[in-house]
Amino acid sequence: MARECSANLCTCCTSFITSTGLVILFLWLTLRTQQPKCFLQSLYLPSLNKTITSNHEHSNNTVIFKLKLINTNKDKGVLYHTVHLTFALLLDANTTRPLANTTLEAFYQGHGRTTQKWSSAEAHGGGVNSTVNGTVFLRVDFATRVNYKIMLFYSKRHRLSGGANVEVNVSSGEKLDPKGIRLGSEAAPLRLRWIALSTFLVSLCFYMTY
Structure with a gap:
């Protein structure tokens, strides 16, 4: 049971890191001028x-x-x-x-x-x-x-x-x-404060979900 929870946690963390990275990359490409x-x-x-x-x-x-x-x-x-x-x-x-x-x-x-x-x-x-x-x-x-x-x-x-x-x-x-x-x-x-804000919101949604 403990191993299953640990595996699920690792999967969630990996998904979160990957999703956050993709969001940051997308926003950087969008806001870059x-x-x-x-x-x-x-x-x-x-x-x-x-x-x-x-x-x-x-x-x-x-x-x-x-x-x-x-x-x-x-x-x-x-x-x-x-x-x-x-x-x-x-x-x-x-x-x-x-x-x-x-x-x-x-x-x-x-x-x-x-x-x-x-x-x-x-x-x-x-x-x-x-x-x-x-x-x-x-x-x-x-x-x-x-x-x-x-x-x-x-x-x-x-x-x-x-x-x-x-x-x-x-x-x-x-x-x-x-x-x-x-x-x-x-x-x-162009300042990247919007990227930082978006990353924070993604993190907040992750913790509220899990």
Whole structure:
């Protein structure tokens, strides 16, 4: 009788450990998120386009750009809050001067989707009037907060930000690199408190049953 009870107890413990492990694995796969990727696809400074400026008395100090945002999560949507962008002119290797800033309105991005946003900003502070060794470099930074949509619920807000130095053609005003430039991003990892809570509930149900 004692051996039978011991065997049943071992079976129950094994089943509990296995079930708990599977629940934790499922929740980890469900709640695990990957931060979106942001690329600067296009950048154009009309004031540097010599063809235009040679035929007009007043230069256009607008900064025209296109961003590409990629949601790498195949089963989670991303809600972007206001996206803040800043552009600065590199005066030397360690010094920058603010050039322009703008914002993009909040938007939602579906599972595994790619979104492209055209926008512009008005340059100030003298415009682009400085070069580094005959080359124009801009520092482009972005910052926003995102919520991940997991099933029917949204996670807490997470900060997403990054930037890169962009080389601009001094004759055409377009960025030299024809490919999209990754604006390095960082985001706080999604906390796993829900996994801990779920594990506790599974354990509680087990003890109430047995």
